[in-house]
Amino acid sequence: GAVVSQHPSRVICKSGTSVKIECRSLDFQATTMFWYRQFPKQSLMLMATSNEGSKATYEQGVEKDKFLINHASLTLSTLTVTSAHPEDSSFYICSARDHGSYGYTFGSGTRLTVV
Amino acid sequence: AQKITQTQPGMFVQEKEAVTLDCTYDTSDQSYGLFWYKQPSSGEMIFLIYQGSYDEQNATEGRYSLNFQKARKSANLVISASQLGDSAMYFCAMREGPRAGTALIFGKGTTLSVSS
Numbered sequence: 001g002a003v004v005s006q007h008p009s010r011v012i013c014k015s016g017t018s019v020k021i022e023c024r025s026l027d028f029q030a031t032t033m034f035w036y037r038q039f040p041k042q043s044l045m046l047m048a049t050s051n052e053g054s055k056a057t058y059e060q061g062v063e064k065d066k067f068l069i070n071h072a073s074l075t076l077s078t079l080t081v082t083s084a085h086p087e088d089s090s091f092y093i094c095s096a097r098d099h100g101s102y103g104y105t106f107g108s109g110t111r112l113t114v115v
Numbered sequence: 116a117q118k119i120t121q122t123q124p125g126m127f128v129q130e131k132e133a134v135t136l137d138c139t140y141d142t143s144d145q146s147y148g149l150f151w152y153k154q155p156s157s158g159e160m161i162f163l164i165y166q167g168s169y170d171e172q173n174a175t176e177g178r179y180s181l182n183f184q185k186a187r188k189s190a191n192l193v194i195s196a197s198q199l200g201d202s203a204m205y206f207c208a209m210r211e212g213p214r215a216g217t218a219l220i221f222g223k224g225t226t227l228s229v230s231s
Contacts (some may be wrong), residue, residue, distance in 0.1 A: 034218040044160075044206070044221045091158055097216065102150070104210075104219060106160040 002028045002098040006107025013084055013114055021079045021110045023094035028105075030096035033077035035069060038091040038109075047092075050077050084114040116141055119207050119222035127228050128197045135182070136192040136225045138207030144168075146213040149190040151181065154224070155203040163205075166190060197229045 003026040013019045023033060031052050036044040048064075050056040050071035058064045066088075068080040077096075081088055093109040120139045128134040140149065147168045153161040166174045166181045174181040182191040194201060204226050208219040 032216065038158075041204075041224075041226070043223045044219075046218045046220075049218055093158070093160065095160075095219065102148070102162065102165045103214065104150075104162075109158040109160075111158065 002096070002100055002105040004030070004094060004096050004105045004107040006094055006110060008110055009108060010111045011113070013112070015085055015114055016083055018080055018082045019084055019112060021081075021092055021094075021112075023077045023079075023096065023107045025075045025096050025098075025105070028096075028098050029074035030077065030098070031074060032097035033069075033071055034095040034097075034104075035067075035077075035079050036093050036095065038093065040091075044093065047079075081112065084112070086114045088112065089114045117222075118142065118211075118220045119209055121207055121222035121225050123225045124223075125226045125228065127230065130199060130229055130231050131196050133193060133195045134197055134227065136194070136205050136207075136227065138190045138192065138222060140188050140190060140207075140209050142188075142209065142211050144211045148210040149181070149183070150208040150210070150219060151179070151190075151192045152206045152208060153201075153203045154206060160206075164192065194227075199229050199231060202227060202229045 005024045033050045035047045047062045048056045048058045050069045056069035071077040094107040098105045149166045151163040164176045164179045178195045180193045204224045206224045207222040
């Protein structure tokens with residue numbers, strides 16, 4: 001079945017630095033990628049939708065200059081958290097649109113801790 | 116208004132018992148899809164079951180079944196014969212529209228604890 005590889009699975013970074021999270025579709029072309037953020041014991045909140053070759057569409061309240069999304073190829077989408085602060089510490093997970101029966105394949109998630 | 120409502124923050128069940136996790140949804144679309152995912156402490160999202168809005172029969176996948184009541188806009192997950200490994204967070208989600216072009220909308224989740 002469809003697989004999305006997400007890296008890193010865990011990252012700790014210092015406040016003020018940037019962190020890049022990658023989601024790579026291994027056996028299909030991901031024309032659309034959805035990026036979610038999840039705080040502990042809470043729901044998955046959609047941050048943005050990216051389509052290959054075009055600018056991402058951000059949800060209301062998500063700072064596009066802080067959370068940079070690039071979807072430059074059909075197999076790779078990246079989320080860069082710029083100038084990270086402790087309040088950006090969260091679980092980030094991507095979901096690619098695939099063309100199987102149900103249409104969504106999730107990455108395994110990235111746990112970001114900003115110290 | 117919330118699109119997906121899960122009213123049970125936590126549920127407790129004994130091994131081998133059945134459990135129902137509630138989910139109601141709100142949409143004006145005629146074509147939509149309903150999903151249930153399991154999220155263990157590792158964080159991965161494990162797909163459990165899917166129900167399309169035009170599916171007349173309730174979906175079943177092994178020990179999981181979806182009790183779809185379209186008029187009431189409910190899509191409850193039933194887990195039969197609970198196992199210790201079922202302890203996790205469970206999310207109900209909805210896709211609005213006929214195809215996977217839109218993001219899934221998630222409920223707040225229910226934490227299921229299975230005891231021996």
